[in-house]
Amino acid sequence: MNRKKKLTQIHKKRVKAVAAKNSGKKKSGYVSKAERAKLEAAAEAEHSTQAPEQNQNQNQDQN
Template sequence: MNKKKKLSQIHQKRIKAAKAKGSGKKKSDYVSKADRAKLEEAQEPESELEDSASNDN
């Protein structure tokens, strides 16, 4: 590999790493299955209340 190509590759690699570092997270944090079940249970009563309130009108 010649010197110019090698330097170019190193430069591109550093630019790519800098962009990745500044872009932020794309994935959300892991939520366990038990925690998801708890969240769903907490949301279900709220939706039932909204349904009953809309039926009263």
């Protein structure tokens, strides 16, 4: 591999690394199994409290 090609390769690699670093995170951080369970339970509780209200609204719409 000649010197010019090697320098070009190194430069492209460094530019790519800087661009990736500045692009921001695409993945969220790690969420433990216990935290996922808590979030799921909270979502389920919220969903179950909203369900009766929605049923009442649907019954009123039908009348």
